Amino acid sequence: MTLRVRDLDPENPADLDGITAVLRAAVPPMLVTPELLWWQSARAPAAQCHRLLLAEDEEGRVIGRGSTGLAHESPEPGLAFCNVYVHPEHEGRGAGTALVSAAEEYLASIGARTAFSWVLDGERNLGFARRSGWSPSRSARFQRLDLTAPLRPLAPPPPGVELRPATAFADDPRPLFLLDAEATADEPSDVGTELDDYEEWLATSWGHPLLDRDLTTVALVDGVPAAFSIAHTDGADRYSSGMTGTARAHRGRGLAKLAKHDSLSRARAAGLTEAYTSNDTENAPMLAINEWFGYVPAVTEVRHAKPLG
Template identity: 40%
Template sequence: MRIRVARPDDAPGVVALRAIVYPYLVRGVESTRKMIAEPIPGRGWAAFVAEVDAQVVGWVTAQRNASTSTANFGDITLLHVHPEYRQRGIGSALLSTATDHLAPMGIHRLRGFAQPEALPFARRRGYEPSRELRFSALDLDPAPALPDPPPGVRLRPLADLDPHLLYEADVASAVDEPGDVPVDAMSYESWLYDVWENLGLDKTASTAAEVDGEVAAYSVVKRDGDRMWSDYTCSVPAYRGRGLARLAKTAALHRAAANGVRVAYTSNDEANAPMLAINARLGYRPVAAEWSCLADLT
């Protein structure tokens, strides 16, 4: 076994591994390849793989969190090991490698994510569970009916909109998003990289609800084949309470299904009652849970 920096040609193996460990996550080969080959500047992003006999059996990413005003906060994400290769120290080696990568950046606080059965592993390494994330799935056969927007509301595919308007709506809606740290420092460049330029973004299915020329709510569809991820559904505070987030998400699901998507996945913080209620009304079913876990880097 060896730990090394991930290479773009690792993408197929990484996606195959993710399908085994996290079948409810959606990110295709080309999107993963680009993420490895062209990481966004300024975050110190890096990915590492564990390799046994030329097979990728483990993966982890590490970066400075550039979307929060909380100083010196770093994320270690998607640490996972193939079930057949666990209990061999691979997970520990990946975690140490990711931590060593972040330490020289002045990171003082770390966040990782763990499935419930991995919480003992996290605690032994100084991580304490913080917040529960709920993962849900929705079969799109049949798809939700395409709703009629109320008077004054126009449903538009993201492909028809100025991305800067979507970014501004994202920033406005994220200020009270539940989480370990506030999402209050996201730059336009970061948003473009994470959302608009993501190779999996379906700009035709992704839908915004527009009121008087302003983006009031929108729902993002990231796709891989016949599977999709509802990456983000948001509603600008001034327009909340009018059902526009549910309207946009329903329309996005309908459009995705009409273009061949058969199952949709999403995740929500357990404290995000409004989105959990929307998902329940749409028929999402729980499929998994994870915990964010926090540790001090000394």
């Protein structure tokens, strides 16, 4: 079979629809739309050097996708990402190998020293990564919640705590940026993240095409944002937690659970039927919160790393 690997053309609807179909089949819990892919390709920060690659077969069908670039928000230079997925109906035909090879060559050419990749659990995928020189490290778990079922009740916010949607910060979202930066810095990961560019955060987080500001909830303590639960939606019936976190000074008070409960409750009232989230398997606090809500495991991925020449 003749395979071709090339860059996605963000102005070609067939490319966008093809990659969307690949990702939805390979990782059903992942929220993806053609609009998101266009945005990722056209609006990625310059420092990320991002490339969206696709593999197509001899009939021009898109059967695989690779996303690669620099981890530009990491305080450690030279780190990169390389995430490849192949449509399950087209595995074993060389698309994964071709995409990974193209990504590794590109990353080496722009000075990356170490690449990290999420690999779907299962011997087929893990064996491929092992044979390709990638070493496993931590894992993460997608989880699913049935939003057609009632949520467990939760006590109302205590005195001094107020729950508000992100739309309340439309005129000045900087307080949410500061909260996001603090919470993100403490997330368990192989690659640390420092959010220190407000304008970039406005473009990539506040301006994310799947962000639902109406369903995103912020918990304020004495009027100051202390915890939040970011909601991403696909414009249909699916919801995904973009990030849930609490400022260090307010952890252990249940504020993240309050914010997420409010967000999920309003998502359910709006008619959404499925909610997804993804957590590092070492993130015990969030795993406990999501277990309390009734999330069940859906898909597991294993983080891998590879040094580049």
